[in-house]
Amino acid sequence: MTGAFDPLTGVLGVPVLAAALLVALPGYRLTATLNVVATFLTLLAAISLFFGRPQPSPYLLVDDLNNVFIVLTTFVGFTTSVFSASYIGHELEIGRLTPRFLRFYHAMYQVLMFAMNLALVANNIGVMWVAIELATLTTVLMVGIYRTHEALEAAWKYFILGSVGIALALFGTILVYMAARPVIGEGLDAMTWSVLVTRADAFDPALLNVAFVFLLLGYGTKVGLAPLHAWLPDAHAEGPTPISAVLSGLLLNVALYALLRFKMLLAVNTAALAPGPLMVTMGLVSLFAAFMLYRRRDIKRMFAYSSIEHMGIITFAFGMGGPLANFAGLLHMTMHSLTKSAIFFAVGHIAQVKGTQRIADMGGLTETNPVLGWGLVLGVVAIAGLPPLGIFMSEFLVVTSTFARAPWLAIVLVFGILIGVAALFLRLNAIAFGEPRGPTAEAKASYVPMFAHLALVFVAGIYMPPALVAWFQNVAKLLG
Amino acid sequence: MVLLALACAAVLIATAALALLLADAARARVLVYGACLAVALVLLLIALLALLGVSRGPLAATLPLGIPWLGAHFRLDALAAFFLAVVSLGAAAASLFALGYGRHEPAPRRVLPFYPAFLAGMTIVVLADDAFTFLVSWEFMSLSSWALVMAHHRVGDNIRAGYVYLIMASFGTLALLLTFGLLAGPDGGYAFADMRGGHPSAALAASILVLALIGAGSKAGLVPLHVWLPLAHPAAPSHVSALMSGVMTKVAVYGFVRIVFDLLGTPAWWWSMLVLALGGVTAVMGVLYALMQHDLKRLLAYHTVENIGIIFIGLGLALAFKTHGMAWAAALALTAALLHVFNHSVFKSLLFFGAGAVLTATGERDMEHLGGLIHRMPQTAFAFLVGCAAISALPPLNGFVSEWLTFQAILLSPELPSWGLKFLVPAVGALLALSAALAAACFVKAFGVSFLGRARTPAAARAQETDRFSLAAMFSFAALCLIAGIVPGVFIDALAPVVQALVGDRMPVQSGVEWLSIVPIAESRSSYNGLLVFVFMVLSGALAAWAIHRLASDRLRRAPPWDCGYPDASPATEYTAASFAQPIRRVFGTVVFHAREHVDMPRPGDSRPARITVELRDLVWDVLYAPIADGVAYAADRLNHLQFLTIRQFLSLVFAALVLLLLVLAIWP
Amino acid sequence: MRGLTFDVAHLLAGSLVLVSFLELYQDRLYALLNLFALHALVLALSVAWQAYIQDAPHLYVTAAIALVFKAIVIPVSLHRIIVRLGIHREIEKVVGVGPAMLLGMGLVALSMVVMLRVTAEADPLAREDLAFALSVVLLGLLMMVTRRNAVSQVVGFMSLENGLVLAATGAKGMPLVVEISVAFSILIAFIVIGIFLFRIRERFDTVDLHALDRFRGERG
């Protein structure tokens, strides 16, 4: 226990300490650097999990499923902090942020990291719930950080809808406990994963069903599934871009991860209703967020809707179930968070270069800022699911495995994807090609994070390390 | 062997990466295109060796890439070898052409990196032996060519061209995705080897065939899925246009052949009718569209549509014969189709090279602004003329051979037992003949208006002969047109293993026949000898010339043209492309394009010039695509209101969802 | 004894549902706040009762929180807000009382049906409790949906949350109940503060959420 205890304390402790420090420390350069360093240390700790996993304690657990996500989260957290360092610098210059808020921003960033890591490693459904609520509240505060009318409005909307979601999720959690209590007995065990999963077959199916409905809606709100998605586009559009990246790239994943955990329980319990149809339906509904892409004028809001679409695809995949589809879902989660955050990095720089988020005021980006422009093109190509990038593989697996089992669903899915692709490239043409519009100053920023993500996605589209594959396949089995 | 081919592809990709780094360097052009040329030649050698069955080393390989538990399978069988030969031949010529042509490229950064990637994509597609690798390389090919189409994104409506292209490409890919989904089955046997094993039910086979037709057809440019092609092909730089039109469409044909003839068992016969009918319609529609064009490159692109139609007629016949177990006839039809694949890749590339040369020399694609180029650029004119004659299926060039074989295959169709085909095939034959005749008319127009007559613009009058690399590329392909025309037997025999593998029979061996003539079935039935025809024509022409110049006069005097006595110096009185096409437009256009002519004739004494305007409508677009676009727009508008609800309304959405799900639970059995 | 405990718990839970109905019916803000205070009071009682019958002392904390925070602090502060915002008039509803009531009935029935499908060996007390809790939750949500005014929406949310606490305490021996109730109180505090904030910086002339929705992104 003690030998393997270190990584987790790193993953959870470093952010807390950093947050405490960042609240105290002044100065933009120092805090930004500290932020990067802290996230980097967290990343190191997380990576060390690959080599030694701690034994599951009643509160903390590391297994095949969350191990990958912890590393992913910390990694994206690290790259985002690098990106945010240059981004926030510019925001300070143009005075959108005051140093006071900046300090607050960095502290919150670390708290958010802590909350998400906690949600991932929690072995207790109550703790997980608390962690996700914490993550929500911090992001609410960060979305509203610009104090503009739109920002406050977005934050408020996010807050209200998020709180309702949290409430529903809590009710679901309680119901799960109620279902577990007769079998496992009162007390902590009845809320502990490692115990729940082993005994879930004996739970009361009806209770589990109700529980799952509430959890689906509660955590689904965080995932941004339609029709619970309303908060997502505005929160992405109005908050600072690093937060948009973290939201799309990580928070949605964390919520979905929670959902998967509970799906496992139902998968074990044969008497309970199959969660598949529910998830498939919500997935398809969300998929048609693709239609919303056509009328978007704000570049960040557009990519937010694309996140909804992709969450729909992922939920659809898990809903279909089966080793292939589940594998595809897990892969899609990973790839999407990498790609989408990369896109938001690009978008952040673009918005700073152009001084606006209105697509109408951008154009010819590949002429004026080749690196940025082509980076965005590559990102959109990736998010549109075109090979040879990672998302294509997952979409390939989803569609082919579905079509053999439920042709009509697959056809609907395909049309949804196609509509999304069409919309994305319609906008991309306006942004990246054609006559240059708007200011064309070169962005003074490091493109390393963006291209690091895209490189990973590219590699994954062609070659996947066997270890990762093994974990995913293992989890895919558990997911039923 | 296959590993060597893959290594070549890897070299191409490396070249692309290299080009990304030093695209602005002065010598980058030479470096990149030179490398591509070399690699393409190596690939060609490999392909030929494999095709002639004298290759060393394994013909299949599996790399630990792609889907982890499956790996990436590659295989170089006869079919793959033939198409690899087509691809690498076109690639080699295009690279050679580009060595000179690339000098005029305004934005090398947007071309050099993607060109080798494009070549690599096409190479890997034909080598792929599992669904995932196939689709990845297939879409990679589309993607890199999309980037090339967008190279001149600020010119005209190239952006729209690229957009339509990308959407149609994704559409096709998704259709193929579904095809493979059906072929692979629920437990994902994505390797082609596994697919060959499975025997799908009749309904399943039918849907597979239809999906494959949609997927491959949209890339090949089958009507009505052709809309992107005449937009995208001309938009790209000319050597890329040549590749897209001459080679990429063939890769699409490869996809169709691979799926339908190789992976799929034998579908019910009536699905061959679909292929046949589509082929016939495509052939005629394509050439009619082409006749209405004044943009040289767009005209050529539409002709690609026509030739794809001819190829699919051949494939449809082969399918019909195969499903009726007439392997020998299927062999003839399939050989015809594949031979046309090769021929078209040759002369279409040649023609696009010519168009590119004209474009660089005059800066004009619009034929109405050309004319008289035969005086300024004689060599280009000659090569282009050969290409025109070949694509118009004139003996003794290669285009005629494949169409002749197709006719021979059609003449076998009375043997088919099923009624539908009995009625369909002659009609398709008529369509084929019609398209051939119209193609000739169209290329009289293309060559006559842009190369003959008098220059219509100063640009055309100032044109200069193009560089020697381009000429080398053009003349080598012109020579190939002639060779393939006069000794087709060699090529037919080379195709034998492919056909044998796909339909289980082959055409009779041609190499034995005396005088190098070709005999599809039996000497008494039909035979053709391009060589003799060529020799005869040369002899008799030379004889006539000699006799007249010796025995009669050889005097010659230059004078102003006679023109019935009232010559007019102004080139404006020349026949334009539009006026040349007018009779045919009157005959066909009124029906097919709702062609309308508005004549604005000023009253006597009014000095205003008279104007005639022609209005054409693309019914395919109006009927098929416009409604879809409108539908999406409508849905987008409707759903867009969701963005503007109040928080309370959103909450009520959540509430409704919750209640709904609880109700579901309540009534759950 | 068993019977008595059951009946009392049942009574309290049921009365909680009743109060929710009253809230749904009441459309004057002051009265609504008073009703909410009552709601919290009943909750506190039932929690205390649970603490007693489960002899789980930590539940008394939750009860105390409910009593002090929800039954006193929040209503008072909301009173303040109302006064300051000068919106102590009628509150316009989206749907009339009648339909709202009918909907509420339907919801209660629904939650009963759903919960009674639970097989009986889960002890009846828990089942009943859950059924009531679920209906309280649904009614709270319904209230949030049918009111336009921010304050009454907050009230709706809080009664929803009371339902949660009821369920949590009803769940025998559930750990972390206290923590959760604390966390929720923080959440509510945030909401109230939010309203304060929006009032203090003179950005919205009213807390009617329409004002918040003036932009809703990309409009215009």
Add this chain to the structure above:
Amino acid sequence: MAVILDLVVQGLQMLLVLLLAPLLTGLVRKVKARLLLRSGPPLIQPYRDLARLMRKEVVLADNASWLFRVTPYLIFAATWVAASLVPTFRTGLLFSWSADLIAIIALLGSARFFLALAGLDVGTSFGGIGSSREVMIASLAEPAMIMIVFTVALIAGSTQLSTMAGFLVSSEVGLRVSLGLALVALIMVAIAENARIPVDNPATHLELTMVHEAMVLEYSGRHLALIELSASLKLLLYLSLIACLFVPWGLVPSGAAAGMLVIGIAAYIGKLAVGGSLLALFETSIAKMRVFRVPEFLGAALMLGLLATLLLFVSRSL
């Protein structure tokens, strides 16, 4: 020995068609004149014209290209080769298998292709009119011709002219509707292809009506002579095609004694004479139609051909 004989025969045929072609043209003109109660030019007038043109110098337009000068020889070569492959008096010519009927039609097609180009070369408006109308006519005539080929080939089971003639002369054919249709269609196509009335008028130089003449307007001297000669060759070719497909009697089978050849040649000349006179008769008895009526005329031919083929397919299957 046999090969030598075959070579001789093949040579004989090539010479024969070349020599007979102008005579046929002359004959048609003469008969027409007589039908119009004129004495008309002597039969050998076409030879005289050709000789005269040959001796004249060529007046070439200033901006005529090399293509313009090569075309006459190309056309002549193509037409001559085509004509010499059609069995006229003897089947199974030595080189007959080097091109079947489809190839022969294609050869004529290439001749037309280059003539149309030549019409555009000088860049005069009349040349343009000529070529654009020519290709319009061809675009309908060629498919019609192919349909006719289908019909006959399906009956004879071959596209090889010698085999076809050999089969058709044999008794087993009998009378077939589709053959009749094919014959009518073939005659219509032949009229169109040879620019005869009512499709075109070989004699006119009235600009708006002419097609073929407009294309060759700029030609003079030996070039014009070659073009005229090829035109007569083409007429001859079509007549002998009709003869060998529909009145194959008198065709000498291959390997027959040399003496038989005389009879064959005589029969052939007889057929030509009859055909030429009939053509003249037809031409005098009908008026030229407007250019845009031509498509309907040829469309009818195409439909006839298609109908014939379909009938055949059906009758085959019964």
